Amino acid sequence: MPASSAPTLESVAARAGVSRATAGRVLAGSARVSPAAREAVMQAAQELSYVTNQAARALVTRRSGSVALVVVEPVERFFSDSYFPLVLSGAQAVLSEREVQLVLVVLSTPRERERFERYARGGHVDGAILVSVHGPDPLPQHLRDAGIPVVLSGRPYDLASTVPFVSADNVAGARAAVQHLVDRGCRHIGTVSGPLDMPPGQDRLEGFRAQLRACRRRVPARAVATGDFTAAGGRSATEALLARYPELDGLFVANDLMAAGALQALAAAGRSVPGDVRVVGFDDAPLAGAAVPPLTTVRQPVVEMGRHLARMLLAIIDGAEPEASVVVPTELVERASA
Amino acid sequence: MPASSAPTLESVAARAGVSRATAGRVLAGSARVSPAAREAVMQAAQELSYVTNQAARALVTRRSGSVALVVVEPVERFFSDSYFPLVLSGAQAVLSEREVQLVLVVLSTPRERERFERYARGGHVDGAILVSVHGPDPLPQHLRDAGIPVVLSGRPYDLASTVPFVSADNVAGARAAVQHLVDRGCRHIGTVSGPLDMPPGQDRLEGFRAQLRACRRRVPARAVATGDFTAAGGRSATEALLARYPELDGLFVANDLMAAGALQALAAAGRSVPGDVRVVGFDDAPLAGAAVPPLTTVRQPVVEMGRHLARMLLAIIDGAEPEASVVVPTELVERASA
DNA sequence: CTGAAAGCGCTTACAG
DNA sequence: CTGAAAGCGCTTACAG
Numbered sequence: 018m019p020a021s022s023a024p025t026l027e028s029v030a031a032r033a034g035v036s037r038a039t040a041g042r043v044l045a046g047s048a049r050v051s052p053a054a055r056e057a058v059m060q061a062a063q064e065l066s067y068v069t070n071q072a073a074r075a076l077v078t079r080r081s082g083s084v085a086l087v088v089v090e091p092v093e094r095f096f097s098d099s100y101f102p103l104v105l106s107g108a109q110a111v112l113s114e115r116e117v118q119l120v121l122v123v124l125s126t127p128r129e130r131e132r133f134e135r136y137a138r139g140g141h142v143d144g145a146i147l148v149s150v151h152g153p154d155p156l157p158q159h160l161r162d163a164g165i166p167v168v169l170s171g172r173p174y175d176l177a178s179t180v181p182f183v184s185a186d187n188v189a190g191a192r193a194a195v196q197h198l199v200d201r202g203c204r205h206i207g208t209v210s211g212p213l214d215m216p217p218g219q220d221r222l223e224g225f226r227a228q229l230r231a232c233r234r235r236v237p238a239r240a241v242a243t244g245d246f247t248a249a250g251g252r253s254a255t256e257a258l259l260a261r262y263p264e265l266d267g268l269f270v271a272n273d274l275m276a277a278g279a280l281q282a283l284a285a286a287g288r289s290v291p292g293d294v295r296v297v298g299f300d301d302a303p304l305a306g307a308a309v310p311p312l313t314t315v316r317q318p319v320v321e322m323g324r325h326l327a328r329m330l331l332a333i334i335d336g337a338e339p340e341a342s343v344v345v346p347t348e349l350v351e352r353a354s355a
Numbered sequence: 356m357p358a359s360s361a362p363t364l365e366s367v368a369a370r371a372g373v374s375r376a377t378a379g380r381v382l383a384g385s386a387r388v389s390p391a392a393r394e395a396v397m398q399a400a401q402e403l404s405y406v407t408n409q410a411a412r413a414l415v416t417r418r419s420g421s422v423a424l425v426v427v428e429p430v431e432r433f434f435s436d437s438y439f440p441l442v443l444s445g446a447q448a449v450l451s452e453r454e455v456q457l458v459l460v461v462l463s464t465p466r467e468r469e470r471f472e473r474y475a476r477g478g479h480v481d482g483a484i485l486v487s488v489h490g491p492d493p494l495p496q497h498l499r500d501a502g503i504p505v506v507l508s509g510r511p512y513d514l515a516s517t518v519p520f521v522s523a524d525n526v527a528g529a530r531a532a533v534q535h536l537v538d539r540g541c542r543h544i545g546t547v548s549g550p551l552d553m554p555p556g557q558d559r560l561e562g563f564r565a566q567l568r569a570c571r572r573r574v575p576a577r578a579v580a581t582g583d584f585t586a587a588g589g590r591s592a593t594e595a596l597l598a599r600y601p602e603l604d605g606l607f608v609a610n611d612l613m614a615a616g617a618l619q620a621l622a623a624a625g626r627s628v629p630g631d632v633r634v635v636g637f638d639d640a641p642l643a644g645a646a647v648p649p650l651t652t653v654r655q656p657v658v659e660m661g662r663h664l665a666r667m668l669l670a671i672i673d674g675a676e677p678e679a680s681v682v683v684p685t686e687l688v689e690r691a692s693a
Numbered sequence: 694c695t696g697a698a699a700g701c702g703c704t705t706a707c708a709g
Numbered sequence: 710c711t712g713a714a715a716g717c718g719c720t721t722a723c724a725g
Contacts, residue, residue, distance in 0.1 A: 023476075025718060036696045041720060051694055071477040072413035073718035076701045081410070083458075083479075102440070106461065113467055118474055120421075121459035123444065129451055136456055138361075139409040141421075248645040277645040284647050307586040307615040309622050309647045363702060374712045379704060389710055411702035414717045 024065035032061035044069065075140065083118040084330055085142040087133065089156065090125065090149050099302040100319055104148055104170055107323020115331060117143075130156065138163045144330045146170060152214045166333040168326050172216045172342075181333070182342045183325045185317035187217050190347030191224025192231075194269045194297040194315050197349055199232050201295055203267025207240040209254040209279060211271040218246070221271045221299060237262070244275045251275025255282035267295045267355070273302040276312055280354070295355035310353035317347050362403035370399035382407065413478065421456040422668055423480040425471065427494065428463065428487050437611075437640040438657055442486055442508055445661020453669060455481075468494065476501045482668045484508060490552045504671040506664050510554045510680075519671070520680045521663045523655035525555050528685030529562025530569075532607045532635040532653050535687055537570050539633055541605025545578040547592040547617060549609040556584070559609045559637060575600070582613045589613025593620035605633045605693070611640040614650055618692070633693035648691035655685050 030040035035054050042050050043058040044067075061067075075081050086108055088101055105121065112119050120142055124130050137145060137160060144166035147157055157180045160167045169182035198206050208225045211218025222241070229236050239261045242254035251270060255278065258265060270276035276298030280290060288294050290310055298305060301316035322345055329340045368378035373392050380388050381396035382405075388396075399405075413419050424446055426439055443459065450457050458480055462468050475483060475498060482504035485495055495518045498505045507520035536544050546563045549556030560579070567574050577599045580592035589608060593616065596603060608614035614636030618628060626632050628648055636643055639654035660683055667678045 023478075026720095027718075037719085038696055038698095038721080039694085042695090045720080049694060054694080066476075068473050068476045070414070070718050071474075071479050072410045072419070073701090074720075075410035076408070076414055076703085076718080077720045079701080105459075109461055113470065116470065118458070118460070118479065120456070121443075122456070123447055132451065132454065135406050136409075138404075138406045140361075141409050141456065248641070274645070277642070281645070281647055281649075303586070304615070304642050304645070307612070307619065307642070309619055311619075364704095365702075375703085376705080376712055376714095377710085380711090383704080387710060392710080408702050411717090412704075414702080414719085415704045417717080 023070070024067045025070070026067075029058060029061045029065055029067050032065065033057035079140065081141055081143050082116070083120050083142050084112065084327075084334075085120045085122050085133075085137065085145040086148065087122045087124060087145050087156075088148045089130075089151065089154065090123065099304070100300065101148060103319035104146075104323040104326065107320035107325075108146055108327040109323075110320075111324045111327035111331070117331070124156075134159060134163070137165050144168075144334045146326045146330055166330060168330045168333070168340075170322065170326055172220075172344075174214070174216055181329055181340045183322045183329065184216070184342070184344050185319075185322065185347050186344050187220035187317075187347075188224040188227065190299060190315040190317065190349075191221040191269065191271075192228035193347065193349045194299065195225055195228035196232075197297060197313070197351075198267035198269065198295055198355060199228075199234075201267070201291075201355060203295055205240075205262070205264045206234070206267035206269065207242070207258050207262055207265045208269045209242050209244045209251055209258065209271060209275050211244060211246050211275075213243060215246075218271060225269055240265075244271065246272050246275060248274050248278040248281075251278030252282045253278075255279040256286070259283075259286050259288070265294060268297070270296060270298050273298040273300045273305045273308075273312060273314055276314070276354075277304055277308055280308055280310075280312075291353065291355050297349075297355045301350050305350070306352065308354070313352045313355040314350050315347050316350045318345055321345060361408070362405045363408070364405075367396060367399045367403055367405050370403065371395035417478065419479055419481050420454070421458050421480050422450065422665075422672070423458045423460050423471075423475065423483040424486065425460045425462060425483050425494075426486045427468075427489065427492065428461065437642070438638065439486060441657035442484075442661040442664065445658035445663075446484055446665040447661075448658075449662045449665035449669070455669070462494075472497060472501070475503050482506075482672045484664045484668055504668060506668045506671070506678075508660065508664055510558075510682075512552070512554055519667055519678045521660045521667065522554070522680070522682050523657075523660065523685050524682050525558035525655075525685075526562040526565065528637060528653040528655065528687075529559040529607065529609075530566035531685065531687045532637065533563055533566035534570075535635060535651070535689075536605035536607065536633055536693060537566075537572075539605070539629075539693060541633055543578075543600065543602045544572070544605035544607065545580070545596050545600055545603045546607040547580050547582045547589055547596065547609060547613050549582060549584050549613075551581060553584075556609060563607055578603075582609065582616075584610050584613060586612050586616040586619075589616030590620045591616075593617040594624075597621075597624050597626070603632060606635070608634060608636050611636040611638045611643045611646075611650060611652055614652070614692075615642055615646055618646055618648075618650075629691065629693050635687075635693045639688050643688070644690070646692070651690045651693040652688050653685050654688045656683055659683060 030037045148170040172184040210222040242258045244250040244254040298314035305312040368375045486508040510522040548560040580596045582588040582592040636650045636652035643650040
């Protein structure tokens, strides 16, 4: 809402003694302008503190100059999981270089989803980065059908999806975590998995199984407890695991938040970490370093993933449709817990 | 970026057999329209999946329909502090009810600040909620001078500022924390304060001192260590405190992130919590419940504060200029650490 | 290199 | 209650 007295291109042109068209060309950085005209316009714009009216520009260019980062989650998850702000900061870095504004949208209710679809179709954003889409969600396809460029954070649940995505190598990360426990001499390795309707939950569990198999270890059914990526869920899953698999001496927890809960459960059960049970988390969230003991975990380069997502989206917006998905490597971060 | 074939008000009007003006009135919910016309327009809009072009609307109404939540922080702080997402979710709740879109903006560099000022002056947002402004920052005043409605999260550093704000009662919260330690029998109470260039840091320290004074306790200089609101800072401040004030048996830490660091330092020093040292944090951040032991802390109703901020901003945008600032009460949450 | 002019899609007095 | 028309501020062929 510029003050009603906000300078227009017209007033800049008048002050510079040129036409509106010429003033517009200068401000758009067009080459076909004489140095004298350029000079005059720049100075006039400066003197008037001119900024271009975005609505007017958008009306003719059909570009809003902003893209949405859409988080499909209850707000509680949004703020308890460090993943989101990290993706955001990576995307933000790339977008702000291109003078594209990032709009964060949290979609918790069906009503909010509808509103967002309208918002996007109304031309408010030029594209969307979708984060944390659960199960077989139609949102990505809806947006695409409306002609809105979309990229996904994390591989899509629907394997037939053609929406480009950026994902960490969750399988390899889980394998590295398990191998670390094996290398440390753990004989009875269990896991607290993530929700099995989410690709990261699925993939990390698959990596867990695959690596134990590669080590010629059996995976008893009772060695696997399902969690929900929250601290409370990690705690209760770990309690269940300890009850039915008391010989447990190595634990892979599918994210750090659940691992924090696991540490509580182990402390409550009188098991020392890493003395009695070694624990490896996943994410390298901020709380990993702050935990007691500090968590050994699998780092996924979330900020970098955010950068990738932004670059992919900008490319698609610029018309380079067939952008390839990318899977980025993870890295084991050793701390005290394993 | 609607597909170029996106339906316009014109096409809806044609299909409904009325003028563009009438179609516009129906869609704007105006009362002065015949039921028959209303019916026809609604149906046409439905059939064409019409959504209004925001740029066109904004150009004439001079309203963008969105407001910014501006976080003035390095991105690291943004994602390590749970305060921001909580404010955001509260604000989001209010705004989405009013069909106003929230745009999150993180300002880490001078360049980004400039860009944002241009963005706001360009009419992209109708107002701004400013969070975590440090020291004597001119940004709020700049925006105001440009005619952009602004509200502040947290009381302004500059006491002469007239920008309306919403703040927790940090002084009272700190006093309650100290009183709790006193009630639990602590004799030697220290504190890890926040940065003293930030109002919450200042106010919580003031509350600490005030309450001990009210209890007729002396506050030796060595009982106060200054932190920076990070876990690492909390840890090293606590180490320093233990070194110079070994009789410490009660500790008030000015936020939960630092309290997590304090727990690490105490564990490393072989001090049990709450056996040897009782610890009270501030914020009731998600990690408070996940800590070992779970943290007793002072809850500030951040989500509610976010709601307040959004309501105040909307009121100002709607022309109700002289909106009063509000200070909301805090609440002690007892867990295991004290 | 430059200007006159059309047009983006909406809202809103102004008549009737 | 309804329509014709002006106008929001910009961009962009089209001439020159």
